[in-house]
Amino acid sequence: MRQLRLVQEANARRIRLAGRELVNLSSNDYLGLSHHAELIEAAGQALADHGLSACSSRLISGHTRAHAELEQELADFFAAERALAFNCGYVLNFGVISCLMRDGDVIFSDQLNHASIVDGCRLSRARVEIYPHRDMAALESLLKQRGYRRRLIVTESLFSMDGDSAALAALAELARRYDAWLMLDEAHTLGVTGPEGKGLAHQLGVFDSVQIFMGTFGKALGCFGAFLVGKRELIDYLINSCRPLIYSTALPPILAVAARKALKLVSKADDLRQRLNRNARFLRQGLATLGFNTLAGDSHIIPVIIGPSDLTSEAARLIIDYGAYAPAIRPPTVPAGTGRLRCSLTASHTEEDLEQVLNAFREMGRKLRLI
Numbered sequence: 289m290r291q292l293r294l295v296q297e298a299n300a301r302r303i304r305l306a307g308r309e310l311v312n313l314s315s316n317d318y319l320g321l322s323h324h325a326e327l328i329e330a331a332g333q334a335l336a337d338h339g340l341s342a343c344s345s346r347l348i349s350g351h352t353r354a355h356a357e358l359e360q361e362l363a364d365f366f367a368a369e370r371a372l373a374f375n376c377g378y379v380l381n382f383g384v385i386s387c388l389m390r391d392g393d394v395i396f397s398d399q400l401n402h403a404s405i406v407d408g409c410r411l412s413r414a415r416v417e418i419y420p421h422r423d424m425a426a427l428e429s430l431l432k433q434r435g436y437r438r439r440l441i442v443t444e445s446l447f448s449m450d451g452d453s454a455a456l457a458a459l460a461e462l463a464r465r466y467d468a469w470l471m472l473d474e475a476h477t478l479g480v481t482g483p484e485g486k487g488l489a490h491q492l493g494v495f496d497s498v499q500i501f502m503g504t505f506g507k508a509l510g511c512f513g514a515f516l517v518g519k520r521e522l523i524d525y526l527i528n529s530c531r532p533l534i535y536s537t538a539l540p541p542i543l544a545v546a547a548r549k550a551l552k553l554v555s556k557a558d559d560l561r562q563r564l565n566r567n568a569r570f571l572r573q574g575l576a577t578l579g580f581n582t583l584a585g586d587s588h589i590i591p592v593i594i595g596p597s598d599l600t601s602e603a604a605r606l607i608i609d610y611g612a613y614a615p616a617i618r619p620p621t622v623p624a625g626t627g628r629l630r631c632s633l634t635a636s637h638t639e640e641d642l643e644q645v646l647n648a649f650r651e652m653g654r655k656l657r658l659i
């Protein structure tokens with residue numbers, strides 16, 4: 289029985305729950321931008337200019353100057369032909385995959401892909417081949433099947449529950465060899481990874497092999513919303529066929545303005561990215577020294593494997609007593625027996641915060657005889 293938890297106050301670093309102030313390890317505000325003064329000022333000005341809502345879908349009269357400017361900025365930033373903003377990443381993945389793929393097509397999807405990708409695959413009515421997490425040999429043998437009209441490989445860049453990355457160079461090569469489209473979800477790497485925070489595909493030099501590239505504004509950009517970049521024909525097709533874009537009220541213009549500003553900030557945030565990486569290395573090392581299993585990744589998302597569901601809930605409760613909030617992630621979100629506390633680090637955490645976190649994990653681990 290899951291329940292909503294009332295958050296009294298939160299930023300990238302701290303959270304107030306049930307009257308207690310804790311180190312926040314639950315936020316995707318990786319660069320601490322959600323409270324950035326320039327973003328808030330830009331959004332405030334946009335609120336005065338545009339009001340709260342476009343009050344219409346993009347196709348009717350909801351496509352404002354704010355949307356057009358954001359999309360141009362995104363296309364320029366990624367050196368892509370065009371960009372298209374969406375209300376959020378869930379709707380984008382769900383809407384785009386189900387719109388592009390249909391009966392007679394086949395989708396190859398990593399076992400750990402996000403729920404929004406899973407749901408898009410289901411709704412598409414294409415055949416869906418789930419390949420074991422990051423297993424390129426298994427994917428290749430699935431790709432050898434004949435008889436489908438179109439093929440799509442879809443993956444996250446950084447997997448949000450395990451904190452490890454897709455083998456993107458190998459995926460790009462397989463997509464090329466087997467004539468498949470490649471769709472990439474950079475929700476957890478946009479702003480964080482690669483030159484100017486452009487993501488993993490840019491870092492690895494394979495951006496041009498990605499036909500459908502998506503990112504979200506609700507994580508490292510500190511805003512809300514999502515976007516896709518790609519070829520002109522792709523964007524035109526989506527504008528004509530993608531149901532959530534056609535039949536839902538447009539992204540509020542204030543969010544388009546804020547996201548555009550956030551993109552500017554992110555492109556110049558090398559110092560924040562360095563701080564985030566330093567924090568991630570420090571905490572991973574500290575947790576490993578204590579004897580915890582944090583899986584194989586090296587990112588700012590650090591899963592601390594606890595085990596059975598009940599024990600994971602108990603660990604999450606205890607760690608709050610010791611001053612940190614790291615949410616319990618349990619089955620069915622992750623496989624049985626791999627319940628975990630998921631730590632999201634941000635550039636805003638200080639060394640003192642991280643010492644407090646390590647201390648909390650040490651106390652919890654000893655009490656539950658995990659270490």
Ligand SMILES: *Cc1c(COP(=O)(O)O)cnc(C)c1O
Pocket residue numbers: 375376377378379381402404444448473475476504505506513514
């Ligand atoms: C958060 C997330 C989404 C959904 O994005 P929202 O804008 O929050 O709806 C999609 N894909 C992945 C991998 C995510 O982590």
